[in-house]
Amino acid sequence: xxxxxxxxxxxxxxxxxxxxxxxxxxxxxxxxxxxxxxxxxxxxxxxxxxxxxxxxxxxxxxxxxxxxxxxxxxxxxxxxxxxxxxxxxxxxxxxxxxxxxxxxxxxxxxxxxxxxxxxxxxxxxxxxxxxxxxxxxxxxxxxxxxxxxxxxxxxxxxxxxxxxxxxxxxxxxxxxxxxxxxxxxxxxxxxxxxxxxxxxxxxxx
Numbered sequence: 001x002x003x004x005x006x007x008x009x010x011x012x013x014x015x016x017x018x019x020x021x022x023x024x025x026x027x028x029x030x031x032x033x034x035x036x037x038x039x040x041x042x043x044x045x046x047x048x049x050x051x052x053x054x055x056x057x058x059x060x061x062x063x064x065x066x067x068x069x070x071x072x073x074x075x076x077x078x079x080x081x082x083x084x085x086x087x088x089x090x091x092x093x094x095x096x097x098x099x100x101x102x103x104x105x106x107x108x109x110x111x112x113x114x115x116x117x118x119x120x121x122x123x124x125x126x127x128x129x130x131x132x133x134x135x136x137x138x139x140x141x142x143x144x145x146x147x148x149x150x151x152x153x154x155x156x157x158x159x160x161x162x163x164x165x166x167x168x169x170x171x172x173x174x175x176x177x178x179x180x181x182x183x184x185x186x187x188x189x190x191x192x193x194x195x196x197x198x199x200x201x202x203x204x205x
Contacts, residue, residue, distance in 0.1 A: 025138065034107045051077070053079060056081045106136075173187075
């Protein structure tokens with residue numbers, strides 16, 4: 001099989017370490033929503049590694065849908081649903097939002113630092129609406145933390161992000177925790193990941 005044309009080297013590097021943690025966090029089966037699926041490399045890899053889960057990819061940009069479908073086909077998985085449009089800033093995330101569909105897991109990687117800060121509160125509010133009672137929101141990416149030295153690489157990355165767009169930048173984990181608390185979510189697990197990233201698990205308070 002040929003590799004689909006939309007390819008993220010970072011997603012290719014981190015997909016297995018993330019899957020290893022998901023296997024610890026998640027039950028054997030369930031229903032997952034991925035927010036900001038991008039190329040689709042993650043959702044296709046996770047669907048292959050967690051075959052008893054149903055995966056709903058989404059993105060704010062329909063132009064990403066062809067790549068998401070191509071990666072699912074590349075992995076040969078049948079448990080990835082067709083991608084849907086989802087804008088985290090929208091008051092209603094999904095078309096069939098009454099009652100709000102419930103997911104056992106919501107996964108969002110590498111969005112908070114390449115979007116305005118308001119998207120953090122929106123992600124937390126929307127996830128709180130759509131998580132099943134024992135569900136978990138999983139966020140992945142670089143974070144700054146009080147009392148934890150920041151790598152030179154993350155500092156340089158933060159500066160480059162802010163130079164591209166002043167509303168972007170690596171977020172303080174403590175600030176994200178406050179937004180989560182406002183939405184009724186709490187940080188339940190913190191996993192240090194390769195390349196100075198964190199995988200954070202959020203559950204209902």
